[in-house]
Amino acid sequence: MVELQSDSTPPGSLPLALIVGDAPRGTGWLRHLLEANGYGALTLTSGREALAVARSAIVDVIAIDAQLADMDGVTLCRLLRDDVRVSAATPVLLVSPSPVLGANRLDGLRAGAWDCVDPTTTPEDLLLRIQAFVRGKREADRQRGAGLVDPTTGLYNRQGLARRVREIGSQAYRERSALACVALGLEVPSGPQAELVVRRCTEALKSAARVSDVVGRLAVQEFAVVAPSTGAQGAVQLAQRLARSLGAAAAHSWPGAPALRLRAGYESVANVGYEPMEPMELLARATSALRTGRPEPGLDWLRRYEPTATA
Incomplete structure (x- = not known):
């Protein structure tokens, strides 16, 4: 025993x-x-x-x-x-x-x-x-x-995400380690199946993220994943892994479900100790990249934050 x-x-x-x-x-x-x-x-x-x-x-x-x-x-x-x-x-x-x-x-x-x-x-x-x-x-x-979790998905809401991002940002600063954030926007057609798709995509996000990652819901169809010890290349790989999981989850939502349209933005800091950044700024940059960032070569759906971009 x-x-x-x-x-x-x-x-x-x-x-x-x-x-x-x-x-x-x-x-x-x-x-x-x-x-x-x-x-x-x-x-x-x-x-x-x-x-x-x-x-x-x-x-x-x-x-x-x-x-x-x-x-x-x-x-x-x-x-x-x-x-x-x-x-x-x-x-x-x-x-x-x-x-x-x-x-x-x-x-x-x-x-x-x-x-x-x-x-x-x-x-x-x-x-x-x-x-x-x-x-x-x-x-x-x-x-x-404590009111920090979205009741529908079980993910952190904006308030909960802000708290956790500050906590892991402080840890990254102490450890002089990398930190990245990937923001995800789903384009789910409205209708009776929309809630089911979002729920299954939520489960896919939980499964694809690492135990150390922090996953939150920013809006009805927008999510963010904050990843400790992750640089720019790791952020791109994380986004690709999340995209595969989300696509598979949406495709299996019901027979004949349409392909999921996904867009993503990210920002990363190689060493938070050497490049101090307010953790919430990292989240803001990733969400800005989601809308106005520079597309990654060969990945039109994935955009990186550019300092000149404005939301």
Whole structure:
């Protein structure tokens, strides 16, 4: 039995895991692992029951067996992700008794799973992942209570983003490290499906961003990602990675969904210690680049901030 209680249990009240699956055959080991490491666990076998509980109870992490009695795990992931009554900050894990590779893994991630757990995942690694997810979820809950999180997407709102940008900007100054910001503008056609596209794009942003990145919502269809230790080249690569994830998320929103139109702007500082900049200025420059920046060679949709550009 793996016991990492001192390091793996998130601080505060007992974290609660909702485990969905056939306990004796599929997910019983996960319940024992979590309970031995300071988590409470509620086990259900039905996807429909799990959906009802997730809508009404506050759970810190949801683990779903790949095959349930009434539906497959990917379908439940999708239902949880698309249900506005389930917090977008709640991490969802897809658990499989066999290795999850290639298209199957991508299907799970597209459906809303944060990660896939299979026999190649060690207990120590799994506990550390869940610890990081739960801490992030609880921080999002705390920020939402403080009015710093957008209630629709679970991302930081403008106020929350400003606070976090100042915090990581101060850290970059102390460490003499790079800092970049990528602003993203989605062009989603109006209509009944628009909210669904934005929600799925939000999940794609969370999945594509690094744990250290800060993701916020600037407007209805505008977002920003602030990336520590990231220079100009890294910012371009980040923008490309985000664009691929957003495009895939939009394409899978519903059958026949139109291609997503995306534009992006960025600004970066190679060494914040040598080139001091007010962190909010970095954010302002990236959003300015989104509208009036200089296009990157071969990437017309991506623009870099130019000092002479005016918003």
